[in-house]
Amino acid sequence: xxxxxxxxxxxxxxxxxxxVGAGLLFTVKWAEETRGIYVKIVGxxxxxxxxxxxxxxxxxxNQEPPEDEV
Numbered sequence: 461x462x463x464x465x466x467x468x469x470x471x472x473x474x475x476x477x478x479x480v481g482a483g484l485l486f487t488v489k490w491a492e493e494t495r496g497i498y499v500k501i502v503g504x505x506x507x508x509x510x511x512x513x514x515x516x517x518x519x520x521x522n523q524e525p526p527e528d529e530v
Contacts, residue, residue, distance in 0.1 A: 477510045
């Protein structure tokens with residue numbers, strides 16, 4: 461019960477990336493300041509890295525053969 465399956469972990473990370481991305485989109489007014497632009501750039505890079513990791517985990521979870529080949 462303490463361990464999350466890889467599929468659930470991937471879904472949670474995917475959801476968190478979407479939430480963080482939405483948060484960055486709503487900081488447009490704050491990003492007019494110099495620091496805000498840097499925060500958006502760093503946040504965008506982190507989101508892309510997170511989505512890359514999540515997508516690799518989700519693909520690894522779908523390695524089951526189709527029912528026709530079983």
